[in-house]
Amino acid sequence: GTLWAWGSNFYGQLGDGTTTNRFVPTQIGTDTNWKAVDAGGSHTVAIRKDGTLWAWGGNLAGQVGDGTTADRWVPTQIGSSTDWKAVSAGSHTVAIRTDGTLWTWGQRLECLVASVDGCTTDPYHLVPTQIGAATNWATVSAGALHAVAIRADGTTSFEQRRLQILRLEPGLSAASVEAALQLSDEEAQAVNAETLRILDENVRERIRVDELAQ
Secondary structure: OOOEEEEOOOOOOOOOOOOOOEEEEEEOOOOOOEEEEEEOOOEEEEEEOOOOEEEEEOOOOOOOOOOOOOOEEEEEEOOOOOOEEEEEEOOOEEEEEOOOOEEEEEEOOHHHHOOOOOOOOOOEEEEEEEOOOOOOEEEEEEOOOOEEEEEOOOOEOHHHHHHHHHHHOOOOOHHHHHHHHHHHHHHHOOOOHHHHHHHHHHHHHHHHHHHHHO
């Protein structure tokens, strides 16, 4: 359960209290209860065996999750919750709690692909923010500008579908997309990826019709 890191350390993402690059595995602290760790582009996230969440490194967009945009050079506990199950770092951070809920922080991805209310004044989530109300998320992975996840029933990520619709139809409002996807969620439980693609096209058409009628 010891933690080790090496490589580029420009933002303090190795967690050894410095910004010095390390060319060999270097032990980070002396704790022996680390359970999971993931490296992003400029920050690192980890979960301890007690279910607490930790992050460090670059924090320009709030991806560390401590409520600031200050870089952290050592592992920093995020909140006080002890129910974190999985975490993944990209340019942002996504995580799942033991109750199956999905959380994200850092760059608001919708602000990169569409004009969404609040993006000008609030482009980042500085602390873990719940995505939707589903409680059956099983795994999650953060990319550079997107995130993917799998639910316990095997369906694909609500967040991934929402961002794809906003990317393809930038004129739609985020609220309309979320509402329509929630309505279609029950239908999507037992269908495969190709059917989901067709369903989301139908959702986009439904929103266009609804908004033109207003």
